[in-house]
Amino acid sequence: MAWQDIVAQTVTGLGFDLVDLERSAGGLLRVTIDWPWQPPVPGEATVEDRFVTVEDCERVTRQLQYLLEVENVDYRRLEVGSPGIDRPLRHEADLQRFEGEVIDVTLKAPIGATGGAVAANRKKFRGTLERAADGVQWQIVWSDEPERKPGQRVSKKRAAAPLQALTFALADVQQARLAPIVNFKGRQAKGAPAADASE
Known part of the structure; x- marks a missing residue:
């Protein structure tokens, strides 16, 4: 079995989605995981997204280390993490x-x-x-x-x-x-208008 299949089966077997898998020339094996997502069902309450924790990454790391050693896969370092704010979209x-x-x-x-x-x-x-x-x-x-600079006034006559x-x-x-866009004003509900800095 190819090492990619070992990683994919292990990650899904632990209840996660394999978002990305990367192997660098220096021997780094980088595995990106996330919780599976289900499309919302009309008429049912939406389920909040779960976030991958450090404990989740440690659990996947321990299992992968064991299996990669058993399968004699050569690597120097294993890194398991969550997708982050610039998550790849592949499917x-x-x-x-x-x-x-x-x-x-x-x-x-x-x-x-x-x-x-x-x-x-x-x-x-x-x-x-x-x-x-x-x-x-x-x-x-x-x-x-x-993009407007903070505090910049825009003429109402100017066409968008x-x-x-x-x-x-x-x-x-x-x-x-x-897109890695960071909002330093905190989380907002989806579709909520941004607070005006002048208020």
Whole structure:
């Protein structure tokens, strides 16, 4: 059995999802785990996301160390962790789970966007992940409006930059990740308006 299969079976056997698996030239084996996610069922209360703890990582580490030694897998160091704020999105379930979030997408090849002047060779985009109108594909929506600096006043007469959209299928994606956006004002409920700094 390949070492990748050993890791995948061990992680899922302990009740976690294998998010990422990386082996570096220096002998580092990096395993990223998360709790499984189930799509919400209409009419039922939504279940809060569980977060991977240090104890969860230690449990997976102990089990992997034992099995990798039994299988004689050569590595120098094993690192087990949670996905973090720039979690990779690789599967359809990942896109469903993080619909409405801001993500970074790198395409395998440029496919063009609607609603504005996008360079024909552009492959990297940051925007809000949404389900496309066809209900099958996905789209990323963004505005090229420059980010306001704290305290900066904006004229009410100034027209907002138009929204742009890029429709894509998972097969078009080279890499997709949650955008690492940090809010130092604390957690907010999804869809809650941000507090105004002037209040």
